[in-house]
Amino acid sequence: MTDVMSNVLVVDDEPQIRRFLRAGFEIEGFSVREAETGNDAIRAATLHAADLVILDLALPDMDGSDVLQRLRAWSSTPVIVLSVRASEAEKVRLLELGADDYVVKPFGMAELLARAKAALRRQALGISGESTVTIDRLTIDLAARAVWRDGERLVLTPKEYRLLQLLAQHAGNVVTHQQILREIWGQLHVNDTHYLRIFVRKLRQKIEPEPNRPRILLTELGVGYRLAAAGDRPLE
Amino acid sequence: MAARVAPSWRRSWNGPTNGRPMLKFHALRMALALRMAEGARHWLAASLAPGGYAGVAGALLLVAATTFIILIAGQFFQLPPITVMFLVPVLFAAVRWGTCAAIVAAIAGLASAAFFFERPHFSLKVDDPARILGLFLYLTVAVVTGHLAATARREAATARKREIDIRNLYAFSRRLAAARSPSDIYKAIHEHLASLVARRVVLFGPSGRGAEPVEHFGEVAAPPAVRAAAAALRAGSEGRVIDDGMNNTWLVRAVSQTAGDFGVIAVDLGRQSERDQREVRQHVEAMLADASQTLGQLDLAHALNEARIRTAAERFREALIGSVSHELRTPLVSILGAATVLSNAAAVVADSRMSELANVVRDEAVRLNRDIQNLLDASRVSGNGLQPKFEWADPSDIVNTAIERRRGRLAAHKLLLDLPAELPLIHVDAVLVEQALGQLLDNAAKYSPAGTAIRVAGRQVDGDIELTISDTGAGLTPDERARIGERFYRGARNAQTTPGSGLGLSIASAFLVSNGGRLDAESAGAGCGTTFSIRLPVATDLRPAGDPDHD
Structure with a gap:
């Protein structure tokens, strides 16, 4: 998917962080542009089309979430946020504002790359019309609206399929509780997380080889769910 | 009597009476009379005490009622001797209203018996000398038993009050011992004093720290005049009574006149006549003297x-x-x-x-x-920076996240997972609980040899979810087990060989407590492995209802 060289815009005021991010992305074949402030970032994003934005939240001139909002006003470029720990509420807020995913500082390059590639793949999915997502031995065929495990078609309820579809469209990236609840149960139910917990439990019984040790449908505590993607494990 | 009184009289009258025997004698007699009058007043006040004049009236009514009952019931039944019947109102009055009421009841009973039931009827005269002796005996018995009953009642009441006082004092000293800051201590003092004097009280910090009120009692703040008086009050000076300009009088004085600087207290004496005010003030002063002595004994200055x-x-x-x-x-x-x-x-x-x-x-x-x-x-x-964000969580999600995040650290151990499929959901801050559980997993991995098993199990026990983490490692000695939640505490056995800060378990415990749960440790002893158990309540009243799968 990085056949065509993707452009990454790295927005962070710490030069050392920008330096390792540049190295990490360049090794993987990305071309990197840097921005030090929020204003720089917005200017750079307008002038040079970026395929992906890595956005630090603590910028000297404005809040990272303001940059995100102004970016989202005209662009659907994937944005991955560099967040700090112990602020699940903020992560959820940023995801609701349109961020595609987050990593928690300090983070390893592999984790960030996995998130970034998942976000880029999603962008590409819309364009290429590719319609199957495979995780482990599970295949989700978005065109045929069918889910297969080990070549066997699974019987899912319409809501179960819609949840898998939603997660598959963001495969590898997190989807918040609120996004899921709004999408499947409607705006009235956005706070009914307990629905979702019980629902996910049932769905795991159908799709996970070991429902007690999920490998496919993963929980992001306090934030939401994600479908697993290769190499996305955080540092310990 | 005179000899006993004289010295105190001499003290007060020494100067002007020197060398004037006549005047001296006269004054002595007057002082004696005053003393006796005062003593009588005191006695009257004390014996009237619980019932007051209402008690006396009540006693008379009781006797009247008894008379009436005897007159009516006597028509139909054979009654016990009249004098025995009249002991009933005496005892009742004694227990209810005190000695004075009991004596009044006894005398009224005597009069009633003589008037209604002894020949000649409807006259206080009694013909039969044997009956006179009987009535005389009645009076003696009634007065003595009445007095005894009243005394017993008073003593019971005193004992009960003392018990309450001691309990309050015990609670107060426990609060002092647990105080983490001077303001905690002042708060405790304030509440203690306010409950002692049962009035509106404002406590001001010690003079060194400005006279800012530490706490107000009730809704109303101290009026400006009271503040000014409190600020002006110098250490060691007498208290004063001031008017706050709203017709209320306040007593402003140092909490303690003798033992250390505990600040200034202002007590609302209310709207009262000067005489009543003096009485309330005396009562408050006595209470405060007691309280400040207690404060001194509790070594409060040191605690502060x-x-x-x-x-x-x-x-x-x-x-x-x-x-x-x-x-x-x-x-x-x-x-x-x-x-x-x-x-x-x-x-x-x-x-x-x-x-x-x-x-x-x-x-x-x-x-x-x-x-x-x-x-x-x-x-x-x-720093009390824990603000749990409660949400519905699946306990197995928490366990799996904690294990996944530590896959590398746990790789050398055999991990056994025992989670029933249908554990109830819990309403917690899942991130905090995951971090607490993670600390315990780290701990298990650190203190048990590579290759051994770590078992993580979950189950429902009564209204709780219990998660246990068991290892077969270093275990805990009873001493270590007792100290395990202390910050920075590390068992001496392991301090040299295993790295760590001694923070993990205290953090885990605090995170769990903030979620309404708790952490316990069990170990059969050194080298016998450890089992940590987490308990978290299942919020029954919030149990999710409805079928999430309806379309």
């Missing part, structure tokens, strides 16, 4: 100092930890990130020595990060 030093030290330490860990963290983000880029770079991967070194940098940075995180968490705990 300690608490002040503790608060300052704590604040300094928190600030230090906070800023140090932040300063350490920023470069660590770059070090860690750069190390992960290096250790995956083709050139480094190709050279096993370089790759090893890059991994060392990465792994040690990860460890450093963990230690800094622990310091931050510990300062969050003690």
Whole structure:
């Protein structure tokens, strides 16, 4: 998917962080542009089309979430946020504002790359019309609206399929509780997380080889769910 | 009597009466008369005490009622002797209203018996000398039993009050011992004094720290006049009564006249005549004298100092930890990130020595990060920075996340997972609980040899979810078990061989407590393994209802 060289815009005021991010992305074949402030970032994003934005939240001139909002006003470029720990509420807020995913500082390059590639793949999915997502031995065929495990078609309820579809469209990236609840149960139910917990439990019984040790449908505590993607494990 | 009175009289009249025997004698007689009058008044007041004049009236009514009952019932039944019947109102009055009422009831009973029931009827005269003796005996018995009953009642009441006082005092001293700052102590003093004098009370801090009120009693703040008086009051000076300009009088005085500087107290004496005011004031002063003696005995001054030093030290330490860990963290983000880029770079991967070194940098940075995180968490705990965000969580999600996050650290151990499929949901801050559980997993991995098993199990016990983490490692001695939640405590046996800060378990415990849960440790002894158990309540009243799958 990085056949065509993707452009990454790295927005962070710490030069050392920008330096390792540049190295990490360049090794993987990305071309990197840097921005030090929020204003720089917005200017750079307008002038040079970026395929992906890595956005630090603590910028000297404005809040990272303001940059995100102004970016989202005209662009659907994937944005991955560099967040700090112990602020699940903020992560959820940023995801609701349109961020595609987050990593928690300090983070390893592999984790960030996995998130970034998942976000880029999603962008590409819309364009290429590719319609199957495979995780482990599970295949989700978005065109045929069918889910297969080990070549066997699974019987899912319409809501179960819609949840898998939603997660598959963001495969590898997190989807918040609120996004899921709004999408499947409607705006009235956005706070009914307990629905979702019980629902996910049932769905795991159908799709996970070991429902007690999920490998496919993963929980992001306090934030939401994600479908697993290769190499996305955080540092310990 | 005179001999006993004289010395006190001499003290007060010494000067002007010297060398004037006649005048001296006269004055002595007057003083004696005054004393006796005063004594009688006191006695009357004391014996009237619980019932007052209403008690006397009640006693008379009781006797009248008894008379009436005897007159009516006597028509139909054979009654016991009249004098025995009249003992009933005496005893009742004694228990209910005290000695004075009992004596009144006895005399009224005597009169009633003589008037209604002894020949000649309807006259206080009694013909039969034997009956006169009987009535005389009745009076003696009635007065004596009445007095005894009243005394017994008074003593019971005193004992009960003393018991309550002691209980209050015990609760107060316990609060003092638990106080973490001077303001806690002042709050305790304030509430103690307010409940003692049963009035509106404002306590002002000691003069050294300005006369800012520490706490108000009730809704109303101290009026400006009271504030001014409190600020003007100098250590050691007498208290004064002032008017607050709203027709209320306040007593303003030092909490203690003798033992140390505990600040200034203002007591609302209310709107009262000057005489009543003096009485209330005397009562309040007596209470305060007692209380300040107690404060002195509790070594309050020392406790205050300690608490002040503790608060300052704590604040300094928190600030230090906070800023140090932040300063350490920023470069660590770059070090860690750069190390992960290096250790995956083709050139480094190709050279096993370089790759090893890059991994060392990465792994040690990860460890450093963990230690800094622990310091931050510990300062969050003690700085009351924990604000759990409650949501519905699946206990097995929490367990799996904790295990996944530590896959590398747990890789050397055999992990046994025993989670029933249908554990009820819990309403907790899942992130905090996951971090607590993670600390316990780290602990199990650190203190048990590689290759041994770590068992994680979940079950429902009564209204709780219990998660247990058991290892077969170093175990705990009874002493270690008792101290396990202490911050920075590390068992001496392991301090040399196993790295750690001694923070993990205290953090875990605080995180769990903030979620309404608790942490327990069990161990058969050194070398016998440890089982940590987490208990979290299942919120029954919030149990999710409805079928999420309806379409």
